[in-house]
Amino acid sequence: MMKMSDVARMANVSPATVSRVLRQPELVSEDTRVKVLKVVEELNYQPHMIARQFRTKETKTILVIVPDISRSFFSEVLRGIQHMAISNGYKVILGDSENELQREKEFIDLLLQKQADGVVLLTARMELSSLERIANQFPMVIACEYYDGSEVPTVSIDNISSSRKIMEHLIQHGHTRIAHITGPMDVILSRDRLKGYRQALMGHDIEVRPEFIQEGDFSIQSGYDQMVKLLSLQNPPTAVFVFNDEMALGAIKAVKKSGKKVPEDIAVVGFDNINIASFFDPEITTIDQPKYEIGKVAMNLLLKLMNGEKLERTKIVLPDELIVRESCGAKLEHLSNRQKEV
Structure with a gap:
């Protein structure tokens, strides 16, 4: 050698x-x-990397822990992290916790074993006390999710206001019987989006119906299953706000299989703006998260922490955007109005 x-x-x-x-x-x-x-x-x-580590006490490697690598939402976030890391001379170790807390802790052990210089968490499942103890020893940034009351640097969007935004869109188009398929309620983003859903309804004096709130698990199958439950109600909703685009795909399939149409019989909106949302039939109205930018900003914060720099801001909230497509009916309504004018 x-x-x-x-x-x-x-x-x-x-x-x-x-x-x-x-x-x-x-x-x-x-x-x-x-x-x-x-x-x-x-x-x-x-x-010789091991010899280099002894000399510099650096591995030039960062750890990224993702809760579920099969969710397409995370691919762009990870790409943003990796591009920023590589351009600054760092390699990325990816750990897929598969939504298991114990596996997340096992990946964190890589920091304790000095196999990485810092970590970006795309999940917030660990106990806050354990998280802050680790954050006091190693550079750490949380992206997408967050912890209430924690000082660990965080990059995300405002999930409450963005959920209100998409709900306001449905209400403005005449819907009052709006259901919500949530994510798992042990995830803070699920609670935030449910909060935005409730706030929008109450802001318009619309009743919050418990039977209109069904809990999913992020997957396409759960979107399908929860929509089947909503369609079986004696008075089903006319619109459904779904936690993410993947569950929205399943929800739309359930509507179609029941013999109804989206959006003519029931409007369906999602969240995240994953790539398939604009290619599905019908195209899905959704909230666009700046996924790549979230990854880049999170990695940039981590670089500053690893360099011993003081952060000007530890809580960074990036803008989101409502993307209106066919599944909510607004575009069809607009076309219909134009036809009337002609």
């Missing part, structure tokens, strides 16, 4: 110069950098 001394000999420089080129290239002249890097490429030299 090639050693740093081999690179130094062939480049006719000292091993210390080779080390500086690889670790602090800004301290070396351009001619020397070019010469050394050419030899590194020719020899396919790979620095």
Whole structure:
């Protein structure tokens, strides 16, 4: 295996110069950098990472823990994290907890074992006391979810106001019998979106009907199953706000299978604006989260923490956008009005 001394000999420089080129290239002249890097490429030299860790106490690796890698929502968030990490010389270790708290803790152990320099959590399941104890030892940022009362840096949208926004859209188009398929209620985002749903109804003096609130588990199948329950009610809703786009896909399938149409018989809206939402039939009205930007901003905060910088803000709330498509009926209504005018 090639050693740093081999690179130094062939480049006719000292091993210390080779080390500086690889670790602090800004301290070396351009001619020397070019010469050394050419030899590194020719020899396919790979620095010994374990030795480097002992010298620098850095792994140049960050850990990202995601609750469910099968959910397409997270792919763009992860891409934002990875692009920012790579551009700053870091590699990413991905841990899929599969919504299991014990597995999440096992991934956190990688920090304790000094196998990563910091962590971005895309989940908030751990006990707050345990989380803050770890955050006091290692750089940590939470993205998408958050903890009430925690000082751990967080990047998210305002899920309560965005839920009110999509509900207001349905109410403005004449719906008063609006149901909500929630996510699991042990997840703070599910509680926030339910809160926005309730606030919108109460703000218009519309009754909050317990039978119109059904709990799903994020999956397409649960969206289907909960919509079947809503359709079986004696007086079913005329519109349904679904926690995420994936469950909305299942909900729309249930409506179609029942012989009804979306949005003519029942409007369905989702949340997140995953890619398939604009290709499904009908196209899904949804709330667009800036997924890639959430990842980039979270990684940028983590970089600052790892560099010992003081953060100006620890709670960053990014803007969301209501995307109106066919599934809510608004576009069809607009077309109908235009036809009348003609």
